[in-house]
Amino acid sequence: MLTRQIISAQEEERKEISRELHDEVVQTLIGINVELSALSKTASVGLHALRAKITHTNQLVENSVNAVHRFARELRPAVLDDLGLIPALHSYSRSVAERRKIKIHLTAFAGVEALGNAQRTVLFRVAQEALTNVVRHAHATQVRLAISAIPGAIRMEIADNGWAFAVERTFRARNPKRLGLIGMKERVEMIGGSLKIESTPGIGTVVRAEIPLASAKDITPAAQKKSS
């Protein structure tokens, strides 16, 4: 069941990307083509009109370049592998805040980079999904993303000041089209961590993930066999 849910979560993600690719990139490219056709007609009219059209077409190309960059970043941000989780979160939250009317305040305990690659990827995905939910559903004006050290574990919290929702009911509903929260929880639990969500009317929602510091990656395959 777990595998099936992960696979359908991946499918949902793909559908989303494909929809966004269509709406953003393809539409802009079609716009460019229309402009180019108009250009060849304007060419005989005059230099001034021609320049204006070229400037506009440049703008369209720039827009689609930005959109493609954004997709690449969301699929697998290179900065996560090259520079680490904190720079990846900085860059991701900056790009969300620039596009949406929302303030994102990020504080992070540098020791989080000592976690393994798999754990840091999970934390990145949780932050990504939680921020996407805030933007989509919360009507919040501010988000606080904080990574801190607690005894034996790393804690990451994403707290918004938006509308609250019925967390238990949403989980129980097991709507196959709503896999964001379930996907987050499963990813965290797969690496031995825990995820809790608290949503309070008048205050907002907090997503809290805790990843144990001594987790599976520190156990040798032999030790794993012995303990099982």
Ligand SMILES: Nc1ncnc2c1ncn2[C@@H]1O[C@H](COP(=O)(O)OP(=O)(O)O)[C@@H](O)[C@H]1O
């Ligand atoms: N930060 C949030 N603030 C308000 N509502 C939220 C928040 N996060 C999730 N929700 C609610 O929980 C539902 C399930 O979220 P999720 O599983 O991510 O699915 P989806 O984002 O595709 O709707 C959302 O549809 C929304 O109603």
Ligand SMILES: [Mg+2]
């Ligand atoms: Mg979601």
